[in-house]
Amino acid sequence: ATTPAVVTVTGAAGQIGYALLFRIASGQLLGPDTPVRLRLLEVPQAVRAAEGTAMELDDCAFPLLAGIDIFDDARPAFDGANVGLLVGARPRTAGMERGDLLSANGGIFGPQGAAINAGAASDIKVLVVGNPANTNAFIAAAHAPDVPAERFTAMTRLDHNRALAQLAAQTGKPVDSIRHLTIWGNHSATQFPDLTRATVDGTPALDLVDPSWVSDTFIPTVAKRGAAIIEARGASSAASAANAAIDHIRTWVDGTPEGDWTSAGVVSDGSYGVPEGIVSSFPVTSDGTSWSIVQGLELDDDSRARLDASVAELVDEREAVRGLGLA
Ligand code: NAI
Numbered sequence: 555a556t557t558p559a560v561v562t563v564t565g566a567a568g569q570i571g572y573a574l575l576f577r578i579a580s581g582q583l584l585g586p587d588t589p590v591r592l593r594l595l596e597v598p599q600a601v602r603a604a605e606g607t608a609m610e611l612d613d614c615a616f617p618l619l620a621g622i623d624i625f626d627d628a629r630p631a632f633d634g635a636n637v638g639l640l641v642g643a644r645p646r647t648a649g650m651e652r653g654d655l656l657s658a659n660g661g662i663f664g665p666q667g668a669a670i671n672a673g674a675a676s677d678i679k680v681l682v683v684g685n686p687a688n689t690n691a692f693i694a695a696a697h698a699p700d701v702p703a704e705r706f707t708a709m710t711r712l713d714h715n716r717a718l719a720q721l722a723a724q725t726g727k728p729v730d731s732i733r734h735l736t737i738w739g740n741h742s743a744t745q746f747p748d749l750t751r752a753t754v755d756g757t758p759a760l761d762l763v764d765p766s767w768v769s770d771t772f773i774p775t776v777a778k779r780g781a782a783i784i785e786a787r788g789a790s791s792a793a794s795a796a797n798a799a800i801d802h803i804r805t806w807v808d809g810t811p812e813g814d815w816t817s818a819g820v821v822s823d824g825s826y827g828v829p830e831g832i833v834s835s836f837p838v839t840s841d842g843t844s845w846s847i848v849q850g851l852e853l854d855d856d857s858r859a860r861l862d863a864s865v866a867e868l869v870d871e872r873e874a875v876r877g878l879g880l881a
Contacts, residue, residue, distance in 0.1 A: 561578055584637075632672075635673075638666075642684055652874060662684075664881075667698040715801065744867045745776075
């Protein structure tokens with residue numbers, strides 16, 4: 555029998571956790587041949603709720619689920635982890651300043667990065683979902699000096715999937731006819747959903763849609779979709795976020811299909827003028843082990859300005875984090 559993969563999920567008792575864990579245990583994260591041992595990390599006051607979710611996981615009798623352990627301490631939770639899904643975070647509450655938000659999250663993602671550094675498996679793959687995702691990934695990576703920085707990623711796959719859905723609806727074509735769409739920058743309202751290289755059934759997307767639709771509808775709809783979901787549902791995106799986390803890890807492990815790329819927040823190597831070390835979303839491919847930033851794309855003036863604006867926000871967050879001594 556195959557040795558089970560250890561998958562650590564933080565924020566396991568939250569709403570994304572509830573939408574995510576059952577899919578992982580059913581084999582949708584690592585495929586039908588890989589048994590999974592789940593490690594759930596929660597704050598002490600939510601451990602009981604995580605135990606309840608674990609009872610339900612047991613009750614599904616998933617053949618691939620090799621075991622579940624629950625922790626309120628990051629060190630044992632990440633011991634031997636092959637995949638880390640960092641979902642739990644401190645949300646911004648009314649009146650909270652950015653410095654307070656970053657401090658609270660530094661207190662979560664710093665120790666989790668250190669725990670990954672101390673005990674995770676040598677092939678650890680980390681996806682940060684908890685917001686501010688890019689900067690939380692930056693903080694975690696900074697606390698894991700012995701783990702290659704490229705193993706720390708932030709989720710912009712939900713933005714990517716939202717963009718696919720919007721373009722498919724606008725052109726009346728299926729989502730799988732679309733290639734080469736990109737989310738650049740921060741997972742925030744400043745992100746740049748980019749159609750300049752996208753094709754639909756091989757036809758450039760920009761030949762099929764109006765330029766004013768791109769700037770006035772497409773970009774703001776994708777960038778502000780999270781707020782629109784909260785407004786409609788009375789709660790933030792959960793199942794779609796869990797789905798995107800599954801997609802992100804699956805693509806990382808299986809590799810991107812020939813002739814396409816996806817979007818992910820990865821540590822910049824300076825590509826496209828994004829300062830080295832910042833976790834920014836780029837067009838990326840995976841070979842099944844590592845992500846590579848797609849090289850050589852020309853950015854027109856409008857694209858350059860949009861990317862620069864989002865990167866400026868990431869640089870600001872990095873400076874704030876450094877100023878607070880969090881990284
Ligand atoms: P939630 O509030 O339902 O659950 C969060 C859970 O994290 C809670 O159970 C909480 O106890 C736990 N938690 C807090 N601190 C923790 C710590 N130090 N260690 C372990 N667990 C801890 O929130 P929800 O809806 O599940 O969202 C989780 C995060 O994902 C939020 O930060 C949200 O903004 C973010 N998000 C990111 C998206 C993306 O596209 N990158 C999309 C949607 C949400």
